[in-house]
Amino acid sequence: xxxxxxxxxxxxxxxxxxxxxxxxxxxxxxxxxxxxxxxxxxxxxxxxxxxxxxxxxxxxxxxxxxxxxxxxxxxxxxxxxxxxxxxxxxxxxxxxxxxxxxxxxxxxxxxxxxxxxxxxxxxxxxxxxxxxxxxxxxxxxxxxxxxxxxxxxxxxxxxxxxxxxxxxxxxxxxxxxxxxxxxxxxxxxxxxxxxxxxxxxxxxxxxxxxxxxxxxxxxxxxxxxxxxxxxxxxxxxxxxxxxxxxxxxxxxxxxxxxxxxxxxxxxxxxxxxxxxxxxxxxxxxxxxxxxxxxxxxxxxxxxxxxxxxxxx
Numbered sequence: 001x002x003x004x005x006x007x008x009x010x011x012x013x014x015x016x017x018x019x020x021x022x023x024x025x026x027x028x029x030x031x032x033x034x035x036x037x038x039x040x041x042x043x044x045x046x047x048x049x050x051x052x053x054x055x056x057x058x059x060x061x062x063x064x065x066x067x068x069x070x071x072x073x074x075x076x077x078x079x080x081x082x083x084x085x086x087x088x089x090x091x092x093x094x095x096x097x098x099x100x101x102x103x104x105x106x107x108x109x110x111x112x113x114x115x116x117x118x119x120x121x122x123x124x125x126x127x128x129x130x131x132x133x134x135x136x137x138x139x140x141x142x143x144x145x146x147x148x149x150x151x152x153x154x155x156x157x158x159x160x161x162x163x164x165x166x167x168x169x170x171x172x173x174x175x176x177x178x179x180x181x182x183x184x185x186x187x188x189x190x191x192x193x194x195x196x197x198x199x200x201x202x203x204x205x206x207x208x209x210x211x212x213x214x215x216x217x218x219x220x221x222x223x224x225x226x227x228x229x230x231x232x233x234x235x236x237x238x239x240x241x242x243x244x245x246x247x248x249x250x251x252x253x254x255x256x257x258x259x260x261x262x263x264x265x266x267x268x269x270x271x272x273x274x275x276x277x278x279x280x281x282x283x284x285x286x287x288x289x290x291x292x293x294x295x296x297x298x299x300x301x302x303x304x305x306x307x308x309x310x311x312x
Contacts, residue, residue, distance in 0.1 A: 025094050038080075039108075039159075045073060046118065046152070048073045059145075061138055071130075104165060107158070185311045187236065189304075196298075201222055211279070252304060256300045266287065270290060
């Protein structure tokens with residue numbers, strides 16, 4: 001049976017300022033953010049590829065079917081992978097911490113390899129169905145399906161390892177957050193970092209939810225912590241508002257916090273449905289909006305970072 005997992009893309013960027021004009025290596029946070037710029041694109045490609053396959057190839061294929069699967073994302077994915085390799089594995093992409101650099105290159109290469117393996121099978125399926133080979137050899141459809149699903153999960157696991165590694169290194173590189181800052185711009189950066197960290201934790205809790213249990217104590221505590229911190233950071237940031245930062249504050253309050261509110265609403269619905277026995281493994285797709293808003297949170301966060309960088 002085919003089953004598509006929503007991949008938690010842990011793509012959080014953080015704000016750093018200042019770098020030496022004499023430096024021969026990259027600022028560490030810039031290095032990680034550069035990886036994220038390319039890996040986020042590949043993550044979308046992977047999702048698009050598996051969704052495309054699952055949408056057009058039925059679970060059981062028979063010779064009398066008209067299967068119109070053309071592997072439309074293969075070309076884009078191949079180009080994006082080439083761009084990632086070309087731009088990430090270069091002499092200019094280097095940091096002082098060579099241990100982290102080597103480790104990150106290794107997990108990135110593992111991801112690239114598994115990503116390519118998935119799209120090779122994806123393209124093979126496009127040829128198989130595009131040429132009508134399934135009409136005379138339906139048995140191969142089962143073998144190919146298993147290979148594609150396995151390749152997808154391999155790539156998904158490698159992607160998770162890569163993002164976990166980047167996230168771990170980013171947290172170490174950013175150091176302690178100055179939560180008591182009175183600088184409006186710095187406060188916005190601190191707030192989105194704190195809140196996005198908590199969003200990651202809540203999203204992960206939903207993602208790994210065991211539908212055999214109805215005990216929502218832990219996930220409710222995580223949710224309540226997020227909502228409380230949301231209110232706290234919103235109030236603290238609003239208190240530092242200055243007209244000259246109007247665009248920044250509007251983006252923070254409207255786009256970032258607005259998306260966060262939508263995410264919280266969907267998570268709360270999930271918790272209430274679990275409590276009432278409505279949420280089951282059979283209707284898990286009813287809660288896809290949690291992941292949709294999670295993805296939007298990442299986009300909103302990264303857009304905020306782009307704005308913040310203009311002030312440094």
